[in-house]
Amino acid sequence: MIGYIGRRIVAIVPIVFIATLITFALIHISPIDPAEAYLTAAHIYPTDELLQQKRHEFGLDRPLLVQYVHTLGNIATLDFGKSYLTNQPVWNEVVSKLPATAELAFWSMLFSALVSIPLGVLAAVYKNSWIDMLSRIIAYLGASIPQFWLGYLLIFFFAVKLDWLPVEGRGDWRNLVLPTMTLSMVLIAVYTRLLRASMLDQLQETYVQYARMRGLREQVIMLKHVLKMAIMPLISGMGINLGKLLTGTIIVEQVFSWPGFGRYFVEAIFNRDIPVIQCYIFFAACLFILCNLLVDLVQLYMDPRISLKGRAKR
């Protein structure tokens, strides 16, 4: 087991290498010069002299290969340098943004799981009933409403008209409600349908008939046996979404003024803040790999039939 985890963690190295190479290439292919973007953001006209000075300051006047090797060196030592925009160490800034993003990710995952698991199970058990119809409507709405629009709607009704919740910002649990609901809607839509389909598949399996023949209660069959097997695809989906949520939920953070990782990254892209972009890419790559690993380990625990050897080879 430890060897397997070790191998998966080592796999981060080539993936991060490829990700940074692609990012580096894209940044340098872009027609926008980071020095120019910096000066524009500062409302300073970018004269040739100023551009030259800024490029030198940022180390952008060095040969591309030297710049890339320098980037790799930074990543290896986890020293991403200072943000072009704020002149503050990037790592400190990233670490300061993480709690807000992690908080929102945690509650969104929890809320969507709390809603979609019972709803998915009920929709499968009572197929074509009103609850199945309800789950279908939620799935349609969740999949089709753009997140920013849903966010505005929730703000309009629950914050402005009813005055129950705050419009924006990070504070106590009330600030969490609307962004969590906005983020969860699409997750609930996917998870509910995924679980329903998976449950219906499992219900066709012979072990269910056997359990019924043994005279087990339907509730026990559903919750102890069928759900345990049917939840596997849901866990995979949640793992992927956890990575996405932890790397920043850009639209929701923007709409609800949530001071998280996503907003920070978008601003860095607009300002061509290369140290921040590189740090984000490194961080995102690591997070996705670790989330996938976590999912695999959970699945392994829940279904011992999954071969560790086979997975490691994959």
Next chain:
Amino acid sequence: MIVLVTILLVVAGCSSNQDSTTATDNKAVPKSITMSWPRDIGTMNPHTYNPSQLFAQSMMYEPLVSYQSNGKLTPALAKSWDISKDGKVYTFHLRPNVKFSDGTPFNADIVKKNFDAVLKHKDTHSWLGIVGVIDQTEVVDDHTFRLTLTEPYYPVLQDLSVVRPFRFLGAAGFPDNGDTAEGIKEPVGTGPWLLSEYKQDEYAVFKQNPNYWGTLPDVQQVTIKIIPDAETRVAAFEKGDLDLIYGEGVISLDAFNQLRENQEYTTQLSEPVGTRSLLLNSSNPKLADIRVRTALNQGFNKKDMVEGITSGLEEPADSILSKNYPYTNIDLKPVTYNVASSQALLDEAGWKLPAGGTVREKNGEPLEFELIYDKTDPIQKAMAETIQAEWGALGAKVNLSGLELTVQIKRLKANDFDLYFWYNYGAPYDPHSFINVVASPGFGISETLSAVPNKKELDQQIRATLSSTDETKRQELYRSILTTLQEQSAIVPISYIKKTAVYHKNIAQFVFPANRDENPFSGITLNAQ
């Protein structure tokens, strides 16, 4: 889910009573207002640019000279000043009994320390004219500071009134090596406000500086909420979380109009703070002919376009600079909308409509241009489309290119454009910064005017204006320069941009600052609570 959400909201609803009590309690705090801003206030370093926000810097740090309406310069940290006859030596008599927010005295030593810290990075600040002509900074005595220039440069006082970089940080804020470009220890200023609470990307609370030398503002506390999204900003305002929305383009036109129609709020527009112009690049052979430029200038209905697109938030512009800057209150002949005259001018210039064609031609060349606009700016896009349609009807084909701002500027600098939306700098930078870019290559404006017949003479006049020490002569030179530019139609004024303010009735009076970058809080009077 419905059950869960309902429970959640009922709980939230129940506790909202407590919340509204808290909110009422907060509102009971005397003389405080809350405003939003799209970005974090930044590091509050008076000598650097990103990511510090100008309005926030202006709350804590003050200039030697203050810019007031119609360009009047009034004493701030300098109570008076003398200018030598040759215009090269400026002696500032500093205001006595001024203290920084930490109680330390403001004197000539700290003025020199700040000037020297700024001048250590001349390249960074070279965009400001004064930086290139400062020769020496001297402490004459405890309350006298002298600035010597290498050559006369009349807008010294205007340049010293801008929000950054020439404002003053207290000694406690300086890093050990004295280089503020690397950061400051703490924000210590002489201004009416001090930063009392701050959470990056969330909010900042400013309280009155008890050591302030002047009359303190009526508002005692200002809270800035960082709200990046314009629609969320409007929702927060409608809910009552914000007392004031202020700035340029901080909310959409639709939202502004909706708030304007609501009797519960007051909306206010400032005097023009800048001009939206269209550059017709005369270095393009087709635009080198003044008849073509004039035809295009008078060939679109500016009034209808500006009023229709901006719903009155902007005002049709008759001249490149509005009359509320120094030296610009002169009567220039406006170019009026006249389609028949436009067509006649194009015919006269040899651009004829071929039989059955819609685009004019001359020597087999079509009258075709590219118009560059900022793709993130809905007003520019709508104006570009209107101009395309109106000039299309004249027989001039316009191709639209929506670009990112940085790419636009790159093309402007490289003189790689036909038609380009351009903005002047506003007060206190203009009119001197405007005429400076007209004469200086590298900013795109000099290039735009390169085929203007009297360009060399124009450049000479500009240099004479900037070094002039005679007020009357300077006014005459400005009149001549602005008249020439108006007649040449290479810079077509479109609209005057204004700042907007929307506020609740707890604000009794709101006065826009004359300096485009200054904070508005000194001009706010609150109703008695």
